[in-house]
Amino acid sequence: MAMDRNFKQQLMAYMAGNFSCREVAALITDYLEGTFTLSQRLRFQMHMGLCMACRNYLRQMKYTVATLRQLPTEPVPPEVKKALMKRFQAWKHEQSSQSSSPDL
Amino acid sequence: MSLWSWPSNLFFVLGIPALQETIQLDEAGMVEALQRGDEAVFSAVMEAYSGSLLRLAMSFVPSRAVAEEVVQETWMGVLEGIGRFEGRSSFKTWLFRILTNRAKTRGTRERRYEPFGLPGSDSDGDDGPSLEDSLFVTEGSGKGHWADPPQGWEPDTPERALLGKECRLAIEQAIGGLPDNQRQVITLRDVEGVSAEEVCNILTISETNQRVLLHRARTKVRRVLDPYVRGEQS
Secondary structure (H helix, E strand, O other): OOOOHHHHHHHHHHOOOOOOHHHHHHHHHHHHOOOOOHHHHHHHHHHHHHOHHHHHHHHHHHHHHHHHHOOOOOOOOHHHHHHHHHHHHHHHHHHHHHHHHHHO | OOOOOOOOOOOEEEEEHHHOEEEEEOHHHHHHHHHOOOHHHHHHHHHHHHHHHHHHHOOOOOOHHHHHHHHHHHHHHHHHHHHHOOOOOOHHHHHHHHHHHHHHHHHHHOOOOOOOOOOOOOOOOOOOOOOOHHHEOOOOOOOOOEOOOOOOOOOOOHHHHOOOHHHHHHHHHHHHOOOHHHHHHHHHHHHOOOOHHHHHHHHOOOHHHHHHHHHHHHHHHHHHHHHHHOOOOO
16 A cells, blocks of 8 residues: 655654665665665665655666666678678688698 | 576577577587687677677767677687687677777777766766656655656566567667767666676776766666556557
8 A cells, every 4th residue: 555655755754864765766776786885775675665656666677677688689680690701711711721831 | 617697507509590400508618619610609609699799889889880890890809819718707798898999999980989087078978967857856845755756567577578669669779879888888787787897897997987877877768668668658
């Protein structure tokens, strides 16, 4: 059940040292990257326990990262692949002639 | 020796449709095959990584044509250097580092790339707040609270969301519209899943700078994703 917003604001105003929503939003990457001190983590989690909007925002950021991770890459264009394989064959030829040349 | 995490922790599976077979190699086996000039393995590795390399190259240089050239130069760099590759970093990190060095050279020549943290310049050309002021109440008793509290997304899995072509394009465009440094960091860290430490290493930036750039980039991409996940746009 959503907590009454005014009540939440009043409650959080009484909790000295707690983060505001704005601070939470600004620090969310630091939290996700695991760089918080123990004190920061406690303050962050205390805020999260009380604030559904910030919990939603955290979930959205996690989902954004997960979506980025699934972004497909485009296949190599056939002409680029062909050019690269040609260069690979030239390189291989050069390698084999270099390794056999000392005996000549 | 660390093994590639994609697509499984144990094996890198090289699918080669032309040969109608699948080669299973761990990273050491793959590097060894490249060192002895195995054409099938080179072909598969090149296919597996060129898309990622192209995406990263686009963040350094002004055009796709130049980015494609940088990718080709990177593979040449791989062939030149594979004999000396000792596995001190993962192959993927090594690959991205070669690309970054070549792309920076090309980008500078094309007058696009500017190194991080030049004296007198912004760290990322984007000194504004990472979140718009309008998102938060700026005065009165509600100061610092959401003006329009984020709603719960009830999303499909990321894979399903990305099946929507418009959503995928919107994300690609959002990444493409970021300042270069943010684009490079989010591409490596989130799209490619490179560790924070390795991103700093590849781009030669500090951990703090990396996090600031990543945060700004993620915040912008989240905002673009929002209407698609809420079903306001298909």
